[in-house]
Every structure is written in structure tokens, then in C-alpha cells.
Amino acid sequence: MDEFTYGRRQVVTYDHTGQPHYQYRPLTPEDFLDPQEGDAFFHGQRHDQVVQALTRALRWHYRFHPSTIVLQGVKIRWADRSLPGPAPDLAVVLKGSEPRRPRTFFDVQQEGAHPRFVLEVTSPRLAHLDREAKREIYARAGVEEYFLVDWDDPGAEPRLVGYRLAHGAYVPLAPDVQGRLVSQVLHLALQAQPGETGVAWVDLRTGRPITPEPGWTDSPAEAQAEAHARARSIADSLSSFLAGGDHA
Template sequence: MSTIDTPSRQRIEYPESDGKPMGETDVHRREIAQIIEMLTLHFQAEAKVYVSGNLMFYYEKGNPGAVISPDVFVVKGVENMLRRTYKLWEEKRAPCAVFEISSRATRLEDKGNKRALYAMLGVQEYFLFDPLAEYLKPPLQGFRLLGEEYAPIDQDADGALISQELGLRLWSEGSCLRLADSASGQALLRPAELEAARQRAEQEIERLRAEIERLKHGSEQ
């Protein structure tokens, strides 16, 4: 649990959890985890890009009630390191992008209070994704901060969105949110795809080793 000492020596606690269980479907939990994983791997070489999600985000010093826990968020200009909580007055950087995976329980807050709060905090881009396509039409929506208000990000003909802050192209594919580098077009692989690619690479290495041994044995004969 994170704390600070005030001049009056009152100890203010900033809990690392709200004590509430995550009441989401397997699909929602999977998407949150996999988006965090994809973004973390994509920005792993960037020392000043921090990716997190479901972390207690405190935005008002001295007020533990001023807290939100974005499903996924990215901050540019802060150290890429593990944190227990995120305190805006210490980091001095608001997220450049926030993703909320919308559900029955969160859809009204995602489009209302959270949207207004993120705009007030200066979050430049805000994305909503409904993996079950039950509540949002279209299921993927993006907003960019213009002044003090969000304006919708225009969709491509296929419904994809461009994140200027992240340099990524986003589109929905069934219950999955797909991401790709907007400059190169290279898709960010999901964890299962990364594992499959690793296995294919290992199989190819073994095939090459066997071929080398075969050629070596043939030359010796």
C-alpha cells in the first residue's frame, strides 16, 4: 500500500487495490491481458514508454478517492518500469492513450464519466472496444482530444482506426482487437500467435540442423 506524509503528519493511504473482484467475462479478461501484452512487447525497447492496465491511477494528491483503474493505458515520457500504483502528481504525465473494454457493467460509465474524466486529465486518445459486439455500434470506437472535448476518430473503409499517439492501426476481428504498426503494416502478434511462431522457428532450426548433418555425413562418405 502506498502512502505519503503530509505536513500535519497525517498518513494518507493510496491502496493498491479497491478490494473488488473483476466481474467480467472470460472474453473481456482475455482481451485486456492480451492488449497489455501486445503493447508491452511493441514498446519494450522504449525506455520512456510505460504500458499498464487495471492499475490504481490516482490523479489528485491528498485525495485517495480521486482514483480510476483504466483497463489498458500507455504513458509516454515516463520510465518503463514496474509500479504498484500510478500517481499523476509524481509522474507528471497523463496517459497518451487509454483503452476500455466495454461490457454490460461498464458501458454507461465508459461513454460517460470515464470519458469526461480522461478528457479533463488530458488523455489524448480514448478507445472503446466491445468484444462481444453487444453494446457499442460499431464495436470499436476511438476519440481524440480537441481542446477540452473528445471528437470521434474517423474510421477507414474497413472500420479501422489510426492511433496517432501510438503509431498503430486498430481494427476488430471477431472478439479480438487487432493492432498493427501504421507505418510498416506489420501486425502485433497476440500471445498465442507468438508461441506458434516460436514453435515454427524451433522446428525450422531443427530441420536445418538435420540437413546440415545429412550433408556433412554425405561429404565425409
């Protein structure tokens, strides 16, 4: 088996002259449940494409919601510090602040809000942890809904699995008549569909898949820079207007 089957962590040491030396150590399945910043897990190209597509669609859907935060691969620090802090593929916080601020971790205590929805996309090497260990962590942390996009067979459609919290434990969700998993938290549905990602969000109001406009960016850093640029432009226009008024 490859030494770096699950992923790698960079380790920096310093010699007697103060010069840094960089090495990598292999990650274990246990690291997957409580990663450190900078850990690189090897999930595979399809996993990454699906996660990116689902995250982008959700950020597009909530782009005008000032308190909804959509996190991708961000480590969670729970209010209960005894719980391991995974970095879910996708997590949604509905009553947060600064949704477009880049984060390397999300601290529930500091933010005063917690993820109400989590989704994981399985990869062959780590799927058992998504199905069991992470499910237990999210239930204990009080995450109301947990969805899985689970591939048992790489050549088949994904299996959509959902759970909703009831009395401190997850209860499996049954698909609706159209085979979709309906999220009461998000008021959206997750459905399998043909194509590279094999899955899509559906807006229950329209019945249509959520599709971002071409060219739209979901990067928090880019969005923040764009917002600052707009603010500067407005400020400059106002200053120009006031300056013109002074000379009138």
C-alpha cells in the same frame, strides 16, 4: 439480482483479541470510477482475454522503449486530485520511467508523467460507465486519446469507438478506409479481426498485426527479475575476468 453483481471488496475487522475477520462487501457502479486497491470487478472471461491480449501486444511493441509504460488495470491518481481515479483496462504513458516496474497505482504528480492514451473494453454490466462517465473523467484529466472496444451484441464483432481531445473535449474519430481506428499518439491502428479477442493492434509501418513471439512474457515482475539476473551474470563474468587478470 446477485449481491455481488459488479464485484466485491474485502473488509477486514478485528475482534477484542486482535484476531482478523474477513468479509466481503458488494461493489457499486460508483466504485468502478474510483476503486480501492484489491477491488475485484466481475467483467467476464472475454473481457479479461481481450484486455490481456491487447496489453501484451503493446508491451511487446514497446519492449525496447525505455520511457514508455503500458499499464493494465492500474489506478490512476491525477494531478487534479478532485477527479475520480479509475483503473483503466489499458493506459499508455510515453514519457515515464522504469516501464517494467510493477505498480499498484500510477501517481501523475509523483511520476512526473501522465497517460496520453487510454483504452477500455466494455462488459455488459458496466459499459454505460465506460461510454459516458469515464469518457468525461479522461477528457478532464487531459488524456489525448480514448478508445473503446464495445460489444453491443455478444455474438457480433466489437464496435471500435475512438475519441481525440480538442480544446478540452473529446471529438469522435472516424475509421480509416480499412475500418481501423488510427491512434496519432501511439502511431498504431486498432482493427477488428476474427478470433477469440475480436480485435488487434496493427503496426502502421508494416500494415501487419502486432504479434508477440511465443514464450515472451509481459509480466513486469518477471521482466525485472530477468533484468536483475542478466545484471548479476554480467557482474559475475566481469569479476571472474578481473580475478583471472590479477593472477596473470
